[in-house]
Amino acid sequence: MPNANHAPLPLPAVHPVSPVAEDLGRRFQDAGFRLALVGGSVRDTLLGRLGNDLDFTTDARPEQVLKILRPWADAVWEVGIAFGTVGGRKDGYQVEVTTYRSEAYDRTSRKPEVAYGDTIEEDLVRRDFTVNAMAVALPAVEFVDPYGGLDDLARRVLRTPGTPQESFSDDPLRMMRAARFAAQLDFEVAPEVVAAMTAMADRIEIVSAERVRDELNKLILSDHPRKGLRLLVDTGLADRVLLELSALRLERDEHHRHKDVYEHTLTVLEQAIELETEGPDLVLRLAALLHDIGKPRTRRFEPDGRVSFHHHEVVGAKMTKSRMTKLKYPNDLIRDVARLVELHLRFHGYGNGEWTDSAVRRYVRDAGPLLERLHKLTRSDCTTRNKRKASALSRTYDGLEARIAELKEKEELDGIRPDLDGNQIMQILGVGPGPLIGKAYQYLLELRLENGPLEEDEAVSALKEWWAQQS
Incomplete structure (x- = not known):
């Protein structure tokens, strides 16, 4: 069903993407083969956001594709040739040409078995979503849309070309792609697709940690990560790939004496994104997403009725390292994100802003090169609806940053060392x-x-x- 919060997308007419695509289409035609721009390249053209990456599909086999590309492209690579894909570069465009194919997983495999097809319709039906199952035949520039992708694109909805059960059985990672595209495009996911994701969530466990991580990164770095993360949690996929996020949905006591940690976390992530100054920051966004994951393990109901989470930042840092290691993140990224999680409460340990020079030095020393990110994470962590309290916290942190700047003028704070080596x-x-x-x-x-x-x-x-x- 369409997104009730958005009007249908106004879609431009299909037109040639570039002389490069038309030229390549003519070369395939002259060699006796068919070529079409396909998938995300067509979708993004219709959305008016096409970049320099062009995806094509063809009835030519990989060896035949190589014969056409080598004398034409500025560079050619065969990294994906085992899966039917040949890559190249031409006049600043990255091109990938893939032979018509179908691929499927068995119940235990992590890698697809590739079989080549003979028609473009056969190729398109095996793609993940209808909005990615459109093509433009070249060089004639004929629009090919056998599964209603254009209508779904206009309605901002994600559906599968065949049944979602068949699609997710072929490649379980498509369930995570549904969440990722919802976050990137701000689209809704069709109810039958959500139902299949929920019923088949355990199938994600056969997919490699690296592929899961890459999809998760794309989701987190999108414009609307809350939408995608909610879908992962609601369908149970997060229970398999990011259990710590699902665990934040703590049962609140009858008097509501602690905030909803799950909603708080999603809000912190959005507020951190608002503070980014140089584009999406994966380290900052992961730290915002994981900063409170130690709370479920440390929650205590105190005798006076309060709820406490003592040392949840320390516990959370250890949990962050564990989860990111399982997802095969690079060690330097794990180190930085875990350090931010560990330090995210440090600011609140200094009371109402009575910062001594010594405290400022230690704060800067402990944050090291992560200081600017720690500033953003700490500010983002204030989600109180009490405007007076929020204003007071903001002023206090303004004061800290001013103190840091003041001390930096007087002495070297970056990389503090003893006065003797x-x-x-x-x-x-x-x-x-x-x-x-x-x-x-x-x-x-x-x-x-x-x-x-x-x-x-x-x-x-x-x-x-x-x-x-x-x-």
């Missing part, structure tokens, strides 16, 4: 490398954080005094 410490103490040098270094670092920069003679004197106490 390891070599100087060994020379002054007359000892070689070992655990004591590490302790001395740490002692001087604490002095630096507490008191700011010291003159060299002050640092030497402090070191000698510490050394005498150790002896």
